[in-house]
Amino acid sequence: MNDTPRGNLTIRTLAMPADSNPSGDIFGGWVLSQMDIAAGICAVERARCRTVTVALDSMSFILPVKIGDVLCVYTELIGVGNTSIDIHVEAWSQRGRTGNEKKVTEAKFKFVALDDDGRPTPVPK
Numbered sequence: 001m002n003d004t005p006r007g008n009l010t011i012r013t014l015a016m017p018a019d020s021n022p023s024g025d026i027f028g029g030w031v032l033s034q035m036d037i038a039a040g041i042c043a044v045e046r047a048r049c050r051t052v053t054v055a056l057d058s059m060s061f062i063l064p065v066k067i068g069d070v071l072c073v074y075t076e077l078i079g080v081g082n083t084s085i086d087i088h089v090e091a092w093s094q095r096g097r098t099g100n101e102k103k104v105t106e107a108k109f110k111f112v113a114l115d116d117d118g119r120p121t122p123v124p125k
């Protein structure tokens with residue numbers, strides 16, 4: 001497995017008790033949410049307008065995230081269509097004081113650029 005994150009560090013955040021189930025395992029949906037936020041930042045930087053998530057490919061979680069882990073989300077722009085933008089997103093977890101990061105999951109997100117009326121609009125060249 002690749003041990004180096006792919007893309008730019010876009011979000012670092014702490015996994016808190018409110019993000020976990022009663023056993024202390026962080027909800028996958030919380031991780032997915034952070035990935036969506038990071039991809040949204042990347043999409044807006046490219047489109048320079050309002051964007052929405054339209055699709056993402058299948059995901060599986062390789063390792064658990066625990067309370068107190070630092071979740072690091074990396075994004076890489078991998079394609080631009082007419083109104084859409086594809087972004088590769090990886091979530092890595094830092095546990096303890098070693099600073100070592102381990103990959104938790106990855107996915108490809110697709111965002112669509114919207115005009116002020118919420119209609120798809122071309123992504124600038």
Ligand SMILES: CC(C)(COP(=O)(O)OP(=O)(O)OC[C@H]1O[C@@H](n2cnc3c(N)ncnc32)[C@H](O)[C@@H]1OP(=O)(O)O)[C@@H](O)C(=O)NCCC(=O)NCCS
Pocket residue numbers: 052053054055080081082083084085110112118119120
């Ligand atoms: C995004 C949205 C405006 C697209 O509307 P639409 O009528 O499908 O628009 P279009 O057919 O013109 O497609 C726009 C682009 O999205 C892509 N697209 C649309 N639906 C897609 C899907 N299900 N999967 C992958 N790509 C899709 C199209 O290929 C097109 O890309 P391109 O312009 O680069 O070729 C509309 O589907 C929408 O509002 N979805 C909800 C988005 C949202 O709210 N997300 C957050 C959920 S809480």
